[in-house]
Amino acid sequence: MSSDPDAPDSMTIIAFSGDLDKLWPTFILSSTGAASGMDVTVFFTFWGLFPLVKDDVRITGYDAMTKALAGMNAPGMKKAKLSKLNMGGSGAWMMRKVAEKNKLAPPEDLFAMCQEMGVNLWPCQMTMDLLGVQPEHMVEGLGEPVGAATALQKMAKSDINLFI
């Protein structure tokens, strides 16, 4: 907690996994941090980049292997899997139902809140190049793609740094 309320804290989250059950804490903490006056940045890298791909984009990639990877790891937030007990998607489906029953907002809504609250949403340029994700594949309202040095520069100034 800030001793000086006029000096906002800052938080940087490295969103690495792309798992459904990890999108929740990522977006809950980042939206709440921004709502608490913090400067919040989420750096989406590796598997973490795929939830930023539009749900109607089925395959990303630039050659057979990257397209196959996208096929095995369907992009889009709606297709995010559970980190355990996914059971071919039925686990993820059940978790969404449980969340809905308990009035927990879905990741899509929390992501929209992050955007509304001014969270910096940074895609990893290297991951985009590596896995062939084009800017037009991704949802609106993101920051410019950046690299490790930019992410580290932010992390060096952050009071809270998380890897999720």
Place this chain on the structure above:
Amino acid sequence: MPDAAKVVDAKGQTCPMPVLMTAKGIKEIESGEILLLEVTDNGARSDIPAWATQTGNELVESEEADGVMKFYIRKK
């Protein structure tokens, strides 16, 4: 009870929505005015005081009846 310039109804909402709705509501009132938050999420019992401390807004008063918590928050 202090007079509220704005009432935020977060009843039935769970973490983190009550805090997000409070943060949005507080932007819509003037400094010194009071926001009344009505909430049923148990997490709010600690979350709203924590949010107030973090943001420098003053938690003037709180009460609880019939499962509904009411927080009166003065904008800094």
